[in-house]
Amino acid sequence: MLDISLRVRVHVETLLAAQNDMGVCDAFEQYALVGKPDAMNAPHPPKVAGIDSTVPAPAHTVAPVAAGTSPAAPPNPPAPPGAVLQDRLAGWVSDLTTLHELTERLTRTSALDEALQELLRAGAALVGARRGLVVLEPGDGLGPDTTIGLGLARADLGHIETVPRSALSYGRILDGLPGGEDGVAEPDLFAEEGLHPRHREVAARLGYAASYAVPLTPESAGSTDSADRLGAVVWLYDEPAEPNERQRHLVGLYVRYAAEHLARLLELERTRTAMATMSGELLPARLPRVAGVQLAARHRTGPRGGGDWYDALPLPDAALGLAVGSVTGAGPSAVAAMGRLRASLRAYAVMEGEDPVAVLSDLELLLRLTEPARSATALFGYCEPAARKITLAGAGHSPPLLIGQRRTEFVETSVSAPLGMLACWEAPSVEILAEPGETVLLYTDGLLHRTGETTDRAFARLHAAAAGAPRALRRDPGALADHVLRSVLPDGLDAADGAEDVVLLAVRFE
Template sequence: MTDAKPLDLPRSGELPRALVPAALRGPERLQDRLAAHPSEHPETTKADYAALHEHAGRLAAARGLADTLDTVLASGAALLGAPRGLITTTARGSARAVGLGLDRAELGALETVPAEHGPFAGLLSETGRPGRLLIADLAADPAADPAVSPRLREVAAQLGLGACYAQPLATEADGPLGTAVWFYDEATEPEPYRRRLVQLYCELAAPLLATQLAAERARQSTEALRRGLLPDRLPTVPGLRLAARCVPAGLDHATSSDWYDAIALPDGSVGLTVGSVLGDGPGAGPDSAPGAATAMGRLRSALRAYAVLEGEDPVSVLGDLELLLKTTEPSRSATAVYAWVEPDEHRITLAGAGHCPPVLVTRYGANFVETSLSAPLGMLSCWEAPRVELGAERGDLLLLYTEGLARRFGPTLHAGQAALRRAAADAPRDVRHDPDRFCAHLLTVCGEPDSPATDDLVVLAARFA
């Protein structure tokens, strides 16, 4: 075990408050829970409790549900001296199985064992029940241990499992959250002090797991909301090929909610738009994300109506959108670009509101269409924007995007926009001829962010056929 400075521990095995990381302290302290079940554990050393404190600190530093589950498995394995493990959550909408030292095939084999006969049998519906050894000796007569189902014994033999120790994860407030099980290669049994350490650790882990599961459910709900607010398909327009991509930022880091849309207008023209509603800032957390997503949905729906009424005048469309934003979301601002495209005439009329300038990709290269001379919507008492008109040729491609894409290309917004323009110009010819492949190419070239993205990433490409 880890060497540690001597600590004054009560002989009852109570974990001192100084050993419990601040992030893991709650109204019901660990000492209070232990006091309800006093016992003597002279074999548990101060170094053991110091190791428990170290693992609790790692748990407190975990970020997100996946990281929390991985940490619980790894720390439990270290405390028990077990090489492999499996954790299953039971919360609605967040159920998942995560393995340690198990490849995908091995994890899948364990999942074929019915829950009522598997290593979690009897624990998934109980709160606070101590863990227990389930598979004691695989070589023994199956009738000697009826708790081990034939299917579990078969899978365990295939995977070389000699024994396992399972521990429930539950709180009084949330009920059962899941169960963790750690596997041994031999028919062995963890020492009592190791069991005690893992039980203490799981008591610490359960409240944090409950929080992470709740955050995961909120994230899934918000992601479903955001997906529902964006178009599920783009219109088919003669003379114009369209494609789009949207990569949302993580809810814990999101600072905005972006949209894209393509509106087929009655006269055969098309309105193209991308935009971003600013959220509540970095670190605001998943609770603020639905508000930004809902505001984005309202603006996008309104913009569709404005496009039908006066789509040939992008300045009027964005002006109406700004008035709506001030009326319905006075504390928010938004950036947007709207382009009115006439496929037959190969003509583009557009305006922007503090948004990244579009890129027009031609046979001669790629150039910005400057539309960022205006402030974002909702920032000034009276919003105005210049109107930009330009012609295009067959094969030219208009690229609209949000800030998230540009920031993936460079350390600053300006550098990212310049790198994005170069990447668009350098795209292979056959890629430029297919808007869908072009969008995929840009996402591949920009790569993964070095840190969690704070901006949604939206790209909309339109090629004149």
Template structure:
């Protein structure tokens, strides 16, 4: 057994302990013999929680706490708190930027976030990719269009962000001008514009990535002579690194969309034919990822007119190429046997089944004789035409048929209609109905209501009728604002 001669009471000096880093300390122990433990058998005074009545309260007090030396751990805690705050801010700003899906929206978000980080109120970003393929845009924060124009009158070589855009030599340090008004070494025009618009300092930043090179430059403007502290500049640099990568991705997406739209437009008619007795107009909206809806209108022998709309299933370059080939095939078949729409679509069925990789397609072809005001049409899995007039607004009852490519042999009877003078026939793709949102039945009802509500003053113009119908359908419904579907509306108004 251990022979413990006396009890040891340990006193911890709280003040000394508080002076150690991060609250971790070595206690200062004061050992004093307390004699024999006979007091353990003596009667005990009543005890209250945490209080020993046998211990006398000292009348002395320690020195005031404000005279104690500051704990080194507090400095580290402040630094850690600052780092956590910075990381939280970066996380929130990058999350907001990541939610942007369009290049202009991302530039706006980047400009606002940069202004918040460096404590500026105004600024601008000039987006000019160094490969000169576009797009090019200038976006301002807190600056009107006229004020942006005034700033752009300053020679680029006289501004820090302009020198970045022009590829001119720039200072090694931050692109900061702390006193635009008082610095007599600056370009007079730059100082004049700054004085007129009421800003006195600027901080510029190049936008660049390793893969794409220079994308543009941003500059933030201060109302008073100032510059951001070093840690804020570092924070902005970290945010800009992520933002530039995001902008580069959106740039490639924007260019891809532009290329798809260019190819899509090239596959469609450059102009609509002029045929006596009928007025033609088209409303076409291409989906951002590139849609496969198409239309055509061509003059045929003996004053006839061929009208067609259609859609190809699938997506991507192969579907887009199939769209062009189907339209080209339909034009050839329409010239050869356009007076028989069933034969035209039957030939198109064979072409699709034998040569195209897409599984199916819808199409509607109408053979019009404006002099007689008659239309002979046939459809393959396509939406029915709509007639709009003073006395009626109704869908044309077409024979139910499967889309092209779904059957080994396609054939369905044609339908003949006779529009009255002043009536407009609308041929459209199902993208209009899908973008209207909700179920197809309700989308059809919404389209009918929009057509019936065309103002009388607009019914003399086929283009006005088509635009009014599309605008009303897409604005009144649940609407797919992302524009994920093509919209094609081909209008033919008969005299």
């Protein structure tokens, strides 16, 4: 038994508890030594393949004896009691602190591509590499499949993909070939006799001489079955090299945690894609072409899917029916309710579209009978392009915005309750008379809610964005809609996922 003074024991235990909220025994148990004890006490190499490693080396208290020391050299002073153990524990604390910082950065990522980039950067720092790529290829075959590179352009990734899959380290992992469960190290590609000629050619062209690949398999999967694997990640060295045992252990711990985080983001991405696909299929595949007007629509949906919709359908007498609306709730049920409501509105518009109040009255009755637990806002307009006139009625919906060279103003509509809120809905219609070149912008409340501001401020921002649109953009309703989106929702909020759906329908009179 080691003779460790009370002062040393207290110092070590306090350090571990403060850094990792665990005791000494827990540290031994959860972070076991990798390799031989002497290797753990040896100084870590400052570089691997010429790359400075950002993994902090533990501060050693015992200097190693250099090989070939002259017998005349004075012997090293004896190590104080507990110094060896304290040195090793300090190394563990340093490694755990590094892992904690890297995993914290990974946890802050909320998009799949962003998380994959962070995985590549952190892993490259841990293994001492400069470049790498991650191949996302879920074993269940449900996708999405993608390849992202670090320090590699799209053309470089294309060159790598020309190499036969079985000749690549990550390809052997993805195909479940023997030897890929714990990672595949290729310390010197050009020294391997069995290296595929195309792999040799691509490696020489891109300038990498070694690689280290590990599988992306969540621990929650409970097995190493290829069906549970998310993909593989490989780091590339510029010269012959390979990670040492400590680096392999650290990157293994990090990748296992990263795989869990990626699995959650993958499910979120799949849900978002499914909801966007479902919503897109329920919305018009294309907008009709009607003489006298130009149409453009923009739709942004959140990860859960929402009930916002738009529609434009030709009506008799060269007229056009225009509609935007929103169903309360989110998720598949709201998307399905939106589809039913939109289909019903199309039928009512064909039968009595010249009377928008009658169209919304029939829609309100249907909603109250078939969807008693839901409410909806809607705006329907009967457009006569030849007269540049729109007769519209609204049910709890935001007023349209009329955008022209000499005026930018909200159209005054009557105050009315959403559909499904009253026993009998009815509100008077209003008429919009537009000038040549003016655009009527219909939109859903999600455009205002995504700003995160009060209603008055959101309306003011929307008005300012439309009024400040350059003259060249006003000739194209699609360009005008994009300008409004980017101005009202800056810093990428127009394209990012959000809790609120956003719909814009721009109608420009020629």
